[in-house]
Amino acid sequence: MGSELVPGTVFANRFIVERVAGRGGMGIVYRARDQARDGTPVALKVLPTFGNHRDFLQRFSREAYMLSQLQHPGIVAYVDHGVTSTGRPFLAMEWLDGEDLGQRLDRCGLRLSDTIRLFCGLADALSAAHSRGFVHRDVKPENIFLRDGRPDSPILLDFGVARLVASELTAAGIALGTPLYMAPEQARGDRDVGPNADVFALGCVIYKCLTGRTPVPNGHPTVVMASLVLDDFPRLRTVRPALPEKLDALLGRMLAKDPQQRPADGSALLDELYTLGSLTDASAPERHDEPGTNITCDDELQLVSMLLVVEERVSEPLPTQEEVIKGSSRRTQRRELGDALRARFDARVEILLDGSMIVTIAQSARRTASDQSAQAARCALFLREQLPVHRMVIVTGRSIVIGEHLLSGEVLDRANTLLAEVERIQVYTNDTAPGIWLDSMTAHLLDAHFHVTKQPYAGCFVLDSELGIDEARPLLGKPTPCVGRDRELTELQLLLDECCEDSVARLAVVIGPSGIGKSRLRHEFVRRVREKHAVDVWMGRADPTYGGAPYALLADALRRLVDTRDGDDLSAQQHKLGERVRHHVPARDAQLVTELLGELCGISFPSERSPKLRQARMDPRKMVSQTTTTFISFLRAECSAHPVLLVLEDVQWGDGPTLRLVDAALRDCHDKPVMVLALARPDVNDIFPRLWTQRKRQDFHLDGLSKRASAQLVSEVLGANAPAETVSRIVEHAAGNALFLEELIRYVGNERSHAMPDTVLAILQARLQNLEPALRRVLRAASVYGGTFWRSGILALLGGRTSVPNIDECLEELGHRELITKHVTSRLRGDTEYAFRHHLVREAAHSLLTEEALKSRHRAAAEFLQARGENDLRVLAEHYALGGEAERAASLYARAAAQASAAKVS
Secondary structure (H helix, E strand, O other): OOOOOOOOOOOOOOOEEEEEEEOOOEEEEEHHHHHHHHEEEEEEEOOOHHHHOHHHHHHHHHHHHHHOOOOOOEEEEEEEEEEEEOEEEEEEEEEEOEEEEEHHHHOOOHHHHHHHHHHHHHHHHHHHHHOOOOOOOOOOHHHHEEEOOOOOOEEEEOEEEEEEEHHHHHHOOOOOOOOOOOOOHOOOOOOOOOOOHHHHHHHHHHHHHHHHOOOOOOOOOOHHHHHHHHHOEEEEEHHOOOOOOHHHHHHHHHHOHHHHHHHHHHHHHHHHHHHHHHOOOOOOOOOOOHHHHHHHOOOOOEEEEEEEEEEOOOOOOOOOOOHHHHHHHHHHHHHHHHHHHHHOOEEEEEEEOOOOOOEEEEEOOOOOOHHHHHHHHHHHHHHHHHOOOOOEEEEEEEEEOOEEEOOOOOHHHHHHHHHHHHHHHHHHHHHOOEEEEEEHHHHHHHHHOOOOOEEOOOOOOOEEOOOOOOOOOOOOEEOOOOOOHHHHHHHHHHHHHHHHHHHEEOOOOOOOOOOOOOOHHHHHHHHHHHHHHEEEEEEEOOEHHHHOOHHHHHHHHHHHHHEEEEEEEEHHHHHHHHHHHHHHHHHHHHHHHHHHHHHHHOOOOOOOOOOOOOOHHHHHHHHHHHHHHHHHHHHHHHHHHHHHEEEEHHHHOHHHHHHHHHHHHHHHHHOEEEEEEEOOOOOOOHHOOOOOOOOOOEEEEEOOOOHHHHHHHHHHHOOOOOOOOHHHHHHHHOOOOHHHHHHHHHHHOOOOOOOOOHHEEEEEEHHHHHHOOOOHHHHHHHHHOOOOEEEHHHHHHHHOOOOOOOOHHHHHHHHHOOOOOOOOOOOOOOOOOOEEEOOHHHHHHHEEEEEHHHHHHHHHHHHHHHHOOOOOHHHHHHHHHHHOOHHHHHHHHHHHHHHHHHHHOO
């Protein structure tokens, strides 16, 4: 901002500078004497120049003039303003003795009575300002001065000027510090910010006065703004239960996400304050450095993957005019990128004030935990092409999702931790490369399909790229063997032998749930084929991000066949495709075949010299007919030279045009050595109920791995000397699921044998989310009791909830889906007893309960069991302890200990 003013300097031909009184992003404040008013002391604030930005200077003069018209005892009094010859705006205000509220709260808290007086004084000041059309936009403890240190005499500082300077700084991408008191609409960068934004900020201030902490925990600025936009804030009485309920309700309305749900302005707020009446005093609050829970509604958590794109901050303290203009164009670019992410990746996108982005992928039907994290990874890889110098982090965790409203839960806590870890690593290594950083859960969920690298001496990972369809990730540095699939591999080999020897088309469809080992089977089969046969392998994978775009699956296979990628030079792509076609297609037909295949796989050719291509483009029906005929003729030409194995993975995400074209190819190439191997999840038959039903289709339904095969994999990876107990425990926990098995092997191999991988629980949580809501609710209630539960026990926890239509139907359906089992006898007389078939399912269901739901459900479980005569006092004590009833739990633990001692003596 230039050199500081030294004591004795005469400023603006009027003020004699005495000393520096304060510094900050808003400029430097000096104590000075006003020669025009007999040496009265004034606070002289000299503001940044902003590169002599003319628009800023004009707006500054307008704002300062309007401030001069605003007179209220709760607003600092205006003295003078102007701009020096060097372009430095200044504002002179009355000098105040005392301290700001931030200094007071750092030193000690406020009593309730003092807070209420402060509250009323500030509401009155805002009422006066709002009635004149002023919105402060930066109400925070540092901008509230306590005259002579008295809370009953608060003064608002920087009215009108704070928001003016802030808008210039944020437009250029300069950090303004942690925006703990910013309204959500400000954090989003909304243009229309009204008086209720000041109401929100004042609510944050009062919240801190009463609790010692802000509603949003402090942290990385991007995470704080994301919390403002996404999170629900803990109610006042959850932090200090003794505070009055009326005050809690008022603060809740002031901190509403929706501006329309808050008091409209200072005047409306003042009216509500008067209705509170007198409030009983309370002692100063204890300090709360640890954030409280952010989950305050409903009882169900969902798995959410979140990508944060952290905006690069300008290193200079002040922006130039060019940087301000650049900031405006950056916001436009972010909006366009947000639209692209919503359309292509089914993502929820929020653009923050500084240009940072929050991209969330929530749970949805037929989407697994790995699918979800993969979507977030693909979003990041897409954005890396557009924003190469930006740091990105991806985290996965549980959250509450209500309709389109995401309450972040633990996700933003993980993002904050990851950002801090990344900054620590970059300081330690002196490496400021942006990168895409992952937490451990996301990294392990992505490991099977993406190149992920663990950072040395740190708990985070870096995402590089997506694996090719034929690549396989090692397990603990070793190639992953294919075990327990000898029968399927033999039958597939026989089918291929028949195809090649008899020159007939064959179709195999491998069906199995996510994680069962379809890709592992496909990889092993293709490896054997390439080793022993002169077969050309074409491979394509459906991508859910393309949303069923025509021929997307076939385009992927053709592009891999000719080794082209999105972003490659178009002429190079055209050349590679043409070269491949000319291998076996007659020269007279090669050019047209190349052009029409290009239409299928997105490699466009000019139509000026190709009348047939031009005509096809003018008639969609003709284009479909000609591309179908062209692909079949190309396939027949290839098959005449060598057998073709067409592998299509993740067909449940495939597109109709590709599947119809494959059907036509199987029909018209019935006398050619072509085999189609399709791999899909079970819901493929629901999505495409008539898929290839007219062809000779051979289905392979993959079940879980046998215990023998699972033990074989464990021993091959961990070594023959792995303890039998360890092998048995891993096999038991995995229950035949190949993905679970690999995750458990990885954890044991990393010497965490007693930990349960978060990824395993995440995968199960995502599967449970695909159940009907009533079934999920029953499972969550059942999980509170542990591995065993009772029909009436579930009813005791659910009460009269209408969302559970029929408890018996729900229990029967859960049994049919092999999640629970019914016992022949029951420990509770006259009640039906059930058990979870696998304790991992119980853990997954239990972990989907919010903190508040866990407490209330465990208290209800304790009361139910006690009423039914539960004899094990330790069980009751544990439920009461988990339910937050510490005294009752302690009493029961003491009685249980006394019983145990008496039993030993006897």
